[in-house]
Amino acid sequence: MxxxxxxxxxxxxxxxxxxxxxxxxxxxxxxxxxxxEGELTSTGAVRATTGKYTxxxxxxxxxxxxxxxxxxxxxxxxxxxxxxxxxxxxxxxxxxxxxxxxxxxxxxxxxxxxxxxxxxxxxxxxxxxxxxxxxxxxxxxxxxxxxxxxxxxxxxxxxxxxxxxxxxxxxxxxxxxxxxxxxxxxxxxxxxxxxxxxxxxxxxxxxxxxxxxLPMHCSANVGMEGDVALFFGLSGTGKTTLSADANRKLIGDDEHGWSNSGVFNIEGGCYAKCADLTREKEPQIFDAIRFGSVLENVILDDQSRVANYDDTSLTENTRAAYPIQAIDNIIQPSVAGHPNTIVFLTADAFGVLPPISKLTKEQAMYHFLSGYTSKLAGTERGVTSPQATFSTCFGSPFLPLPATVYAEMLGKKIDEHNSQVFLVNTGWTGGEYGVGSRMKLSYTRAMVQAALEGELNSIETIKDETFGLDIPLHVPGVPDEVLRPELTWENKEAYKLKANELAEKFKNNFTKFSNVPQEIEQLGGPTVK
Missing domain, CATH: 3.40.449.10 (Phosphoenolpyruvate Carboxykinase, domain 1)
Structure with missing residues (x-):
């Protein structure tokens, strides 16, 4: 100055x-x-609009x-x-x-x-x-x-x-x-x-x-026995839904640090999307929007001031901000031990990634750097097939340092604390978007539950030919054939073509990392046949 x-x-x-x-x-x-500056809603929250920028x-x-x-x-x-x-x-x-x-x-x-x-x-x-x-x-x-x-x-x-x-x-x-x-x-x-x-x-x-x-763009919760889980994932992958577990206490829903002592929440509140919000689908978020909470760009009824979460005429990005104490099932202060389980969430609209797979340290670093999910076909005019989206470390807009700094820290932490890492696909099965169907939430919950309880740590696996991922052959509550994507596709040749297409996108995206140790790509990434 x-x-x-x-x-x-x-x-x-x-x-x-x-x-x-x-x-x-x-x-x-x-x-x-x-x-x-705003209006009072029927629940006592404040509603404000943000004008030109939503x-x-x-x-x-x-x-x-x-x-x-x-x-x-x-x-x-x-x-x-x-x-x-x-x-x-x-x-x-x-x-x-x-x-x-x-x-x-x-x-x-x-x-x-x-x-x-x-x-x-x-x-x-x-x-x-x-x-x-x-x-x-x-x-x-x-x-x-x-x-x-x-x-x-x-x-x-x-x-x-x-x-x-x-x-x-x-x-x-x-x-x-x-x-x-x-x-x-x-x-x-x-x-x-x-x-x-x-x-x-x-x-x-x-x-x-x-x-x-290590700063992390993820949600985190802790089990009754003190076991800690992290959930990384971009928008639409189910991060908020899967980390909200009645049997586990929430540490935080978005931003965390991993120190030599364990995991801590960076924030003191939650900033939740509320488009199409209902009490049935997201009871914790719905009930947290009360006096003192802030609603952004949500449409209110003129007379009753009841929020209409289905109306996204101002923006799809309607939001609710509230203190974490507005949620009952939390740990206070928002601090816990080292993660036993780390879950990377992706919504693969290509329908070729396994619904759950175990990752080696190198694979964890590769998929952390990749930060993959997909935009859906049909959501935008002219988009006729799934669009692969990559956000480095699941939070590229907020990383001032080179991505490898964060990935190397993650790899070191995984080694030090023997954290088990899983890639969970909450996207499509039996075919790509428009052909297959979205993975059943009940199946995903069963797979995540098995991972959190350690049931998959020593289970028999089979290696995916394209992505090199270790797929569990059995998960309680999930049909065996669902676990292997190629078995759910009627057209096996179409599956192979689509798997190679996504693998190629992974490899092309990874070329932007010039100073990543060679073994991360060799041992962690897919092969293209």
Whole structure:
């Protein structure tokens, strides 16, 4: 910040009379309503809309190209550089803009449930409803913790401040910029609250590895005997559904760290999709949306203010934010031991991956780096066949460091703690999408249950010819033939062609990793015949 003359600094801004720090939920709800930022729903939740942007803006995300991080960041389309001077000028403009606001809202709390590794943060908001969102999604301090709170990272969110790309060095009016030296996240031009949550996750993905901790985009739960399970998977793979288990306590649903002590939740809340939400399908999420929760872009009935989760006219990406304490079956604090079982979830619309398979360490690292699932045919005009989608480490938009850093840490952890890793396909069986059928949830639950209980650790397996995966020959509650994809296809030749097609996509995707040890691809990846 020394490169320009600051007319106001952050400390001065936050010391002014119009800043409200750590208001209670009730006070924030009152502010939201009095400022006409949102409406109260029939369950007492706050509903807000996010205007032009109803999701993240990945093309508008930048990292400041500072000397101390320049050689560490994996620069590219995900981590775009912006100069120190450009950041400083924009930062000053935002502070000056916020100085003229009648009210500002600050949340002071933490990221990381393990007190040994947590990051003290503060979130400065132009909107009261964004501050309520931050209050529910991050870890809330006790009174004595607030008294001694010393923020190590600050998120500044000014949705109504719009950048001028030609002047400010951005790509549009929207910007999400991380400065690791100044310990600032600067957000503007977007009202989508998810940017606040994910920016801190991006920060933790940089900070934690330097402490020897693996940050992970996954859900986690713990059994009655203390056995821990992790669930990795992209949207639509069943991560939330399968980690919500009446016989296991939830550690967290989205972001975790794996330290030398075990697993801990990075967040203090949940940010759940709620399109087509019903109490029958997702009772925990449905019942968590009560007073203090935040609904984004959900349509309400004009009179009753009852949420209509089937109406996605504003966006498919309707969301609910609520504290993790709104769920009954949780572990508190959100900390547990080392994972016994790791599950990679994929929804393979090609219908060729086994419904469950055991992975070696090399295969685990390969599939972790690949982060595969598939978009479905028929969901978009002109899409007539499944589209393979790869998201590195199941969270590529949030990884500042090279992907191999995270994969190597995972491999080391698997070795150290003898964690059993499984690839579970919740997608199609008996043919690709449009020919076969979706894997029965009851079968998937039975397979995951068997994996969690250790029943598959020493069971007889057969090797898949294309993908090299070890397929269990028997799983309680699942017909044997379902376990082997080629047996479920009527046209065996069509199966082989489709399996090779997907294998080729895996191999093509993997070429983007230039510094991965050769044995990971040789021992972990598929073969193409």
């Amino acid at each position: 020394n490169s320009i003359d600051l007319s106001i600094n952050l400390k001065e801004l936050l010391g002014s009379h119009h800043v409200y720090t750590n208001l209670s939920v009730s006070q924030l709800v009152e502010k939201v309503l009095s400022r006409n 999701g993240r803006s990945p093309k508008d995300k930048f990292i400041v190209e500072e000397a101390s991080v320049k050689d560490k960041i994996a620069w590219g389309s995900v981590n775009q550089p912006i100069s120190v001077d450009a950041f400083d000028r924009l930062y000053q403009k935002v502070l000056n803009y916020l100085q003229n606001k009648n009210e500002l809202f600050v949340f002071k709390g933490f990221a990381g449930a393990d007190e040994k590794y947590r990051l003290p943060i503060q979130v400065v908001n132009e909107y009261a409803w964004h501050n309520l969102f931050a209050h529910q999604l991050f870890i809330r301090p006790e009174d004595h913790e607030l008294e001694s709170h010393d923020s190590q990272f600050t998120v500044i969110s000014a949705p109504n401040f719009k950048a001028d790309p030609e002047v400010d060095g951005t790509k549009s009016e929207t910007f999400i910029i991380i400065s690791f030296e100044r310990k600032i996240v600067l957000i503007g031009g977007t009202e989508y609250a998810g940017e606040i949550k994910k920016s801190i996750f991006s920060v933790m993905n940089y900070v934690l590895p330097e402490m020897g901790i």
